[in-house]
Amino acid sequence: MLNSLPKSRKRYLKPSVFWSIRQGFPRWLGLLISLTALVIPLLLWAVLSYGGWVTPIFLPTPTAVLQSGIQMFTQENLLLDVFASSYRVFLGFLVAAAVGVPIGIAMGTFYSMESLFSPIVGTVRYMPVAAFVPLIVLWLGLDEPTRVTIIFLGIVFFNAIMVADAVKFIPNELLSVAYTLGANRFDVLVRVIVPAIVPSIIDTLRVNVAGAWNYLVISELIASENGLGFRVIQSQRYLQTDKVLFTIAIIGLIGLLTDFTFKLLFNLVTPWAERTSA
Template sequence: MTGQAAAEVAQVAMPMDDPRPGRRIRLLNSGVSARVAWVLRALSVAGPVAAWWALSAGGLVDPAFLPSPAAVWTAGTEMALSGELWSDLTASLGRIGLGFVLAVLISVPLGFTMGALPWAQALLEPMVGLLRYLPASAFIPLLIIWLGIGEASKVALLVLGVVFFNTLMTADVVRQVPRRLLEVSATLGAGRVRVASRVVFPYALPGMIDAMRVNAAAAWNFVVVAELIAATSGLGYRITRAQRFLQTDRIFAILVVIGLIGLTIDITLRLLRGRIGRWAA
């Protein structure tokens, strides 16, 4: 290729100069200052709360369906002072913690193997992908038959709701490890086990934590269903009990508690990811 032809190809491949470069830079710049970020976070919470308060204060919705923020605060305070909230919170956290930990202990090694070994992916991914689409709640009758109505069936339901999604997400993260890293490691004489433990796992670990963040929220979604199985305590049990007596203020109070706990878990996992995965973008 002559120099003139190469120049013509380069000219065609390069985009035309933007006559308004300043505006283009502003559109592409997604960063905001720390102060603006905190203001936006505050608005994301204050906006819905203000709309909630306006609807309830204006009488646009029957309080039986949408209690006011003050009524929800009063109901939450009453449950906390009576001890109901703390006992239910402890029961739900115990179930979610045990179920989620078991799901992670199963899914991370399985997903890592599927992502690192092509034969494992071909062998396991079709079945795991199929099981992922089966609703965990559909297993409730079988879990009661197999495990009874005690804690084991509730924890097992949480495991089923999380393990398959986390397995496939972990496998996807492992497969995203750049091939050049593997080639360089092999060139330097590292064996398969060493490459897996010293290159693949550290590189994929931040992504694994992100997958856990997503699926931790899924575990909370299943706790209400799990606590329908002959439960006598737990936040899900308290919600269903309040529903029987149309105590919507208590239901809202429990939902606020679940949201705050979920946010705390998410922030904790984000901080953990930032601490142990500084090399990840």
């Protein structure tokens, strides 16, 4: 049949390096593209700021931002803000993982647990955390537990729903084989389901830790005296855009280091999933 078709109707897939779909990619080309993606915005920023196209109060020069950052570290104790915010994010993220991951495993494994938790998880995750701030302050006061709770509420439900979806993608045939080999329900849960979703759990935590940093600013609005979010708000109040940009850059740098740590953990714990993970 194919040989009888006109040549004009035959379609052949032309080889492509740049547009290849999961067929390998040169490392040097990937690094070059990543570097270009970083350099172009920096060049645009430099042209607009150094060229005077934008008022410094709206877009200071890279030099001004760097000088403000040095001043913040040497004279304004910015390092204390870094440690304070990192502690809050880490604690809220850790509690959200300890609560959300087991709930997600239970929801994805047992229909009874899905019926129990799904109405709560499915509803509350659409509610803005900022709307709960007055209640959290009323219940917990203005101390650190309030800030950690805001970060916790911001990501715990997403942890649960994403882990539950990962469990549901495990083929039923895999569970049937385990039962055939004599496994009971506890064995299937501990020795089949949990190991199968470890890569997805790590990926879920890696994605949602970014949400923890996003909710940091909201949490540090509440009677904070330190922290990166507090520093951003304070600098914005006095129109110190250079300090705002440097603080945001510090948060982004911490995020990149955190993401690299999770990728390293992923490769160490689940080397078999390295090539197939998104």
